[in-house]
Amino acid sequence: xxxxxxxxxxxxxxxxxxxxxxxxxxxxxxxxxxxxxxxxxxxxxxxxxxxxxxxxxxxxxxxxxxxxxxxxxxxxxxxxxxxxxxxxxxxxxxxxxxxxxxxxxxxxxxxxxxxxxxxxxxxxxxxxxxxxxxxxxxxxxxxxxxxxxxxxxxxxxxxxxxxxxxxxxxxxxxxxxxxxxxxxxxxxxxxxxxxxxxxxxxxxxxxxxxxxxxxxxxxxxxxxxxxxxxxxxxxxxxxxxxxxxxxxxxxxxxxxxxxxxxxxxxxxxxxxxxxxxxxxxxxxxxxxxxxxxxxxxxxxxxxxxxxxxxxxxxxxxxxxxxxxxxxxxxxxxxxxxxxxxxxxxxxxxxxxxxxxxxxxxxxxxxxxxxxxxxxxxxxxxxxxxxxxxxxxxxxxxxxxxxxxxxxxxxxxxxxxxxxxxxxxxxxxxxxxxxxxxxxxxxxxxxxxx
Ligand code: NDP
Numbered sequence: 064x065x066x067x068x069x070x071x072x073x074x075x076x077x078x079x080x081x082x083x084x085x086x087x088x089x090x091x092x093x094x095x096x097x098x099x100x101x102x103x104x105x106x107x108x109x110x111x112x113x114x115x116x117x118x119x120x121x122x123x124x125x126x127x128x129x130x131x132x133x134x135x136x137x138x139x140x141x142x143x144x145x146x147x148x149x150x151x152x153x154x155x156x157x158x159x160x161x162x163x164x165x166x167x168x169x170x171x172x173x174x175x176x177x178x179x180x181x182x183x184x185x186x187x188x189x190x191x192x193x194x195x196x197x198x199x200x201x202x203x204x205x206x207x208x209x210x211x212x213x214x215x216x217x218x219x220x221x222x223x224x225x226x227x228x229x230x231x232x233x234x235x236x237x238x239x240x241x242x243x244x245x246x247x248x249x250x251x252x253x254x255x256x257x258x259x260x261x262x263x264x265x266x267x268x269x270x271x272x273x274x275x276x277x278x279x280x281x282x283x284x285x286x287x288x289x290x291x292x293x294x295x296x297x298x299x300x301x302x303x304x305x306x307x308x309x310x311x312x313x314x315x316x317x318x319x320x321x322x323x324x325x326x327x328x329x330x331x332x333x334x335x336x337x338x339x340x341x342x343x344x345x346x347x348x349x350x351x352x353x354x355x356x357x358x359x360x361x362x363x364x365x366x367x368x369x370x371x372x373x374x375x376x377x378x379x380x381x382x383x384x385x386x387x388x389x390x391x392x393x394x395x396x397x398x399x400x401x402x403x404x405x406x407x408x409x410x411x412x413x414x415x416x417x418x419x420x421x422x423x424x425x426x427x428x429x430x431x432x433x434x435x436x437x438x439x440x441x442x443x444x445x446x447x448x449x450x451x452x453x454x455x456x457x458x459x460x461x462x463x464x465x466x467x468x469x470x471x472x473x474x475x476x477x478x479x480x481x482x483x484x485x486x487x488x489x490x491x492x493x494x495x496x497x498x499x500x501x502x503x504x505x506x507x508x509x510x511x512x
Contacts, residue, residue, distance in 0.1 A: 068100035085168030098495035123147040131213045145193035148174040151505035155191030158232030179498025180434035186445035211242035224257030231261045256451035260444035269447035271462040277311025279439015280410040286474035296320035301379040304386030325377040328355040331370035378402040385410030393418040400426040409433035435494040
């Protein structure tokens, strides 16, 4: 990775030394520090109070054993994590990821990103993230429930609507949030709705939360297109993944007149020139919990299943990586540029490698980082917390207008901040600097805690 501004490089090397082997965390720290040169030059008070060093050190890290019994009566042991990264702006807020790849370095990268993302939303929420190396795929309902109950039996003592408020992420959707909330309620004997977000609509959830991350990312791109006097009408879009974020990004692109011509899962991608049939995709992925091959088979002629190569070779005007970290590398970025893709916006967290980002930006393509483009999910979680606190529930229409307004405000804040700090047009610099300064100023005000 490129060497940073001198003072920032010293801080980064200390992060490497203190957090060995956590490569994703290193990457996310480097990406933020890379934007902060002009900020530390302008505001020496941040260096005097060691704000960056403090930001890179989580306030609290919890690692715990999660024992549970599988359907054959065997004992299974997983590892649970919650990293409470920064609470300068509000209670720790960020999702839980259940995936076999989860280890401390993944949770810390996600938690670190979350600090700045949450600051960008303008809502009063700090940053945290958690999860487990548990793999819900192929597990029965009973196994998923027993795992979630065991996970919460340890985690509950660290949570609270004013302390730490988890939500979903990869492998954690409405079903898992339900089991987690049920166990929290049972242990604490409190109907504390605001302790988890992503809840079902009949038990404290918010309209639009399920759709929010995907919808929000597309609203963000709508604002990017508007800077060029364009809109989604007639645009070809490629979306990676076929989970929560991907599915609702597809839905909103179609509502705005674009066509999503390909999506994927970890087993392959489907190219569907007529446009992805979202009702079918939801049926396969949400109801049947099937694979992308099942969608291709059910869709029939016109939809091609591809199990080799990269989804980023499919020509498009707009690319929305919505699956997982580092899924779009330099070779993929080169394909996108060659095929005329004008915009890449991250629905997932850190899906684009640093080399790919550089290649896209050098080629004059618009690039929106996840901490800005996918902030609609956590912003709507904060709206869910507002509704829980006031024991109210808002309509779909009202909540969607709030989401769209928040995404537009984040978009504009990124561009204004980039301009102010000498990087006009850079969403990456704008997001990092706007998120950082908001948290840094709060940390200064709160003293050395
Ligand atoms: P889901 O579990 O609903 O979906 C994840 C999708 O990505 C699935 O299609 C999955 O395929 C695919 N995927 C996961 N890991 C890999 C991998 N290693 N290689 C290829 N494909 C993979 O998760 P979400 O949609 O909730 O999350 C997607 C991304 O968006 C993550 O980066 C998450 O952190 C981020 N995000 C999510 C938010 C939310 O509100 N849910 C908010 C903000 C960001 P398969 O089923 O085959 O594993």
